[in-house]
Amino acid sequence: MRFYLTIALLSCLCSTTFAQTTSIKGALIDSADQRSLQNTVIALMNSKDSVLIDFARAGSNGDFEFTVADTGSYILLVTHPYFADFSEKFNMQPGKPINMGFINMISKAKLMDEVIVKTGAPIRIKGDTTIYTADSFKVREGANVEELLRKLPGVQVDRNGEITALGEKVERFLVDGEEFLEVTRELPLKI
Numbered sequence: 001m002r003f004y005l006t007i008a009l010l011s012c013l014c015s016t017t018f019a020q021t022t023s024i025k026g027a028l029i030d031s032a033d034q035r036s037l038q039n040t041v042i043a044l045m046n047s048k049d050s051v052l053i054d055f056a057r058a059g060s061n062g063d064f065e066f067t068v069a070d071t072g073s074y075i076l077l078v079t080h081p082y083f084a085d086f087s088e089k090f091n092m093q094p095g096k097p098i099n100m101g102f103i104n105m106i107s108k109a110k111l112m113d114e115v116i117v118k119t120g121a122p123i124r125i126k127g128d129t130t131i132y133t134a135d136s137f138k139v140r141e142g143a144n145v146e147e148l149l150r151k152l153p154g155v156q157v158d159r160n161g162e163i164t165a166l167g168e169k170v171e172r173f174l175v176d177g178e179e180f181l182e183v184t185r186e187l188p189l190k191i
Helices: 002-017 108-112 145-151
Strands: 021-030 041-046 052-057 063-069 072-080 083-092 098-105 123-126 129-132 155-157 163-165 172-175 178-182
Touching: 021 072, 021 083, 041 063, 052 063, 063 072, 072 098, 083 098, 083 108, 145 155
Parallel strands: 021 098
Antiparallel strands: 021 063, 041 052, 041 072, 072 083, 123 129, 155 163, 172 178
């Protein structure tokens, strides 16, 4: 009985000892300055449940390498305080190491350079006046006023050119607080 138990134990140890592994490697560089990023944190996680498998810091040349089991699905996450996070999901194939090559990291300041913040609502109501922000409504380039009026919610233009807003006839239109057009009974608006 001891003999069989010893053989079973040795076979388990041999199978874990001879399990095949492969590597994942790459290098990190700053996309703007083309310099290596040392001491950046690189984490390797299981993609099924995001459990941390291993982590490392990039070397002096920005290089890193992990040794993992031959098969499986993983996520590589690279974080740095001054750069945007980088993540990549990949599957390991038996006996095929993965070389990520150079991973270009983008500065957070560079990402913020392209942000456009728009404020204000497209429609505001003050008393009996409805204020529309015209650039909030998309019309083709070179469009006339009629096309814009047809896009405004609650505004209708009939075929005679009469304009009604929220069920009432419009007497005046103001653009930036100044009179743009005045609607009269004698001369219907032709847009």
